[in-house]
Amino acid sequence: MRELIEAAKAVLFDFDGPICHLFRQRPSSSIADRLRKAVLERHSDAEGTAGWLPDTGDPLEILRAAFEQPALVRSGVARDIERALTEEEVEAAPGAFPTAYADALIRTLVATGRELAVTTNNSQQAVERYLESRTTHELFTGRIHGRSSEGELRLKPDPDCLLRALESTKTPAQDALMIGDAPRDLEAARAAGVAFLGYARNERKEEELRGAGAEHVVDSLRDVLLIVDPRAHV
Missing domain, CATH: 3.40.50.1000 (HAD superfamily/HAD-like)
Structure with a gap:
């Protein structure tokens, strides 16, 4: 070494x-839950939205899964998730x-x-x-x-x-x-x-x-x- x-x-x-x-004061599992909720509230009519949501406490895995779904990329759902996660990360950074x-x-x-x-x-x-x-x-x-x-x-x-x-x-x-x-x-x-x-x-x-x-x-x-x-x- x-x-x-x-x-x-x-x-x-x-x-x-x-x-x-990064998420010492803002647990990543809670962020993952908020991302799921936001997606379902804002894009409940988007093709395939309900079916892709993975059962994970890692927000990055939710993001990764979103970008693997062409329908979510086309509808803008995937990019909305990325922006929402960025906001969570930026808010968490000072703490x-x-x-x-x-x-x-x-x-x-x-x-x-x-x-x-x-x-x-x-x-x-x-x-x-x-x-x-x-x-x-x-x-x-x-x-x-x-x-x-x-x-x-x-x-x-x-x-x-x-x-x-x-x-x-x-x-x-x-x-x-x-x-x-x-x-x-x-x-x-x-x-x-x-x-x-x-x-x-x-x-x-x-x-x-x-x-x-x-x-x-x-x-x-x-x-x-x-x-x-x-x-x-x-």
Whole structure:
């Protein structure tokens, strides 16, 4: 793991997990319920609306499912869901709970000459609002790559946001490292040819990452920080 981190010229962070816990004060299951309700209230006559709603507490899975239904894309339901989720994420961002050592790691990576980017399935607006609250937004200027609010929806494990990050940081894939907390992050990194480091805040997350084939997993970013700067006072 030390070699993996020391060799990285650019570090690509997933957002919800490695940088913060976005829905700490606004449970994602409640957001998923509100999205379902809003869709049924506003689009009860849309073809196929009632049949697609998945039984999940993950709002992103509802969004993904919506864009897999051509009727919902044509009717505008899918895009309405994306906009509603963006509003929820932006409102949640100021109250998001910072991941331990994330801010210190971000600043230390920049101080040691690394390029940084965010590669996330969340909205760019939410990421920007959170980073502004931590005064680290300038360290990611022009390199926040979230889901698009226009056109095709391309969520991880699609490598689209990682490929955009490699372009914005002007970094070859072999010189980049992604830090993510889900199997879809690992799959996207593999597809982009980028090395991967898993962050697992609990045993379930670690089991999921290990089960997906992650070779390197940490339960605290402190371990990463101390590799980047052994003199860090943590």
